[in-house]
Amino acid sequence: MTQLTRSILLGLLIFGGEPGIHAQSNPRVCRNLSELRRAAQKDESQRMVELRSHIPSLLFELRYAGPNNFIHQNLYPARTRHTYLRQQPAEALKKVQEELQQKGFGLKIWDAYRPYHVTVAFWKLIGDERYVANPAKGSGHNRGIAVDLTVVQAGNGLELDMGTEFDHFSDTAHHSFRSLPSKVLENRTLLRSTMEKHGFKYYEEEWWHYSWPEPTRYELLDISFNRLKRLRR
Numbered sequence: 001m002t003q004l005t006r007s008i009l010l011g012l013l014i015f016g017g018e019p020g021i022h023a024q025s026n027p028r029v030c031r032n033l034s035e036l037r038r039a040a041q042k043d044e045s046q047r048m049v050e051l052r053s054h055i056p057s058l059l060f061e062l063r064y065a066g067p068n069n070f071i072h073q074n075l076y077p078a079r080t081r082h083t084y085l086r087q088q089p090a091e092a093l094k095k096v097q098e099e100l101q102q103k104g105f106g107l108k109i110w111d112a113y114r115p116y117h118v119t120v121a122f123w124k125l126i127g128d129e130r131y132v133a134n135p136a137k138g139s140g141h142n143r144g145i146a147v148d149l150t151v152v153q154a155g156n157g158l159e160l161d162m163g164t165e166f167d168h169f170s171d172t173a174h175h176s177f178r179s180l181p182s183k184v185l186e187n188r189t190l191l192r193s194t195m196e197k198h199g200f201k202y203y204e205e206e207w208w209h210y211s212w213p214e215p216t217r218y219e220l221l222d223i224s225f226n227r228l229k230r231l232r233r
Contacts, residue, residue, distance in 0.1 A: 029116050029220045033227050041213045049090035050082050055097050059108040059157055064135040080225050084113040086144045092198040104154050108165050111148040114141035116222035130205045131169050138220040145212035151191050160187040175204050
């Protein structure tokens with residue numbers, strides 16, 4: 001990727017621009033915090049839950065809040081420390097964490113809620129629905145029902161070997177790819193079986209990506225992390 005492409009992408013992320021997207025498709029996107037708050041008052045499942053306070057034992061490495069990601073740029077504000085899921089997947093994730101802790105493990109979160117304009121920027125860069133969401137449809141991350149994560153050892157926080165890094169765009173990251181050491185397959189199975197047990201659905205092309213079912217029940221959101229903090233007040 002050229003420096004010019006990175007600069008254009010970074011500008012889109014900083015300013016939330018979406019040039020051209022409405023000419024192709026115009027999905028319903030909630031950008032109003034008050035609207036989100038009203039929806040949650042009518043239906044508790046619509047509530048956005050901050051994960052760091054809801055599940056204190058989780059580890060976090062929010063990859064898009066720093067340069068340690070596939071474009072080597074901050075995609076979120078550099079000081080982003082909090083991320084969110086809707087009520088039901090947040091409660092389910094808490095159960096996953098509790099079960100893994102009983103086995104001497106835990107979860108590390110790389111990403112959860114993702115503002116819609118970031119998905120637009122991803123699409124401009126990758127443009128492949130196997131690896132990034134088409135903005136015309138939106139992402140489970142935009143709806144607050146998807147999470148990118150891995151399993152770590154309790155105590156020292158070391159990641160289990162999953163065979164690839166996060167955001168590794170090749171068939172090696174697919175669940176169906178079996179030409180891997182038995183320990184790696186075992187580790188992937190531990191994560192998948194525990195997530196599925198508590199209601200999450202896996203995504204074939206990415207061993208780290210899980211989402212809550214019935215995505216159309218949840219609106220696409222383009223509300224900043226800073227604004228979402230106001231929900232906790």
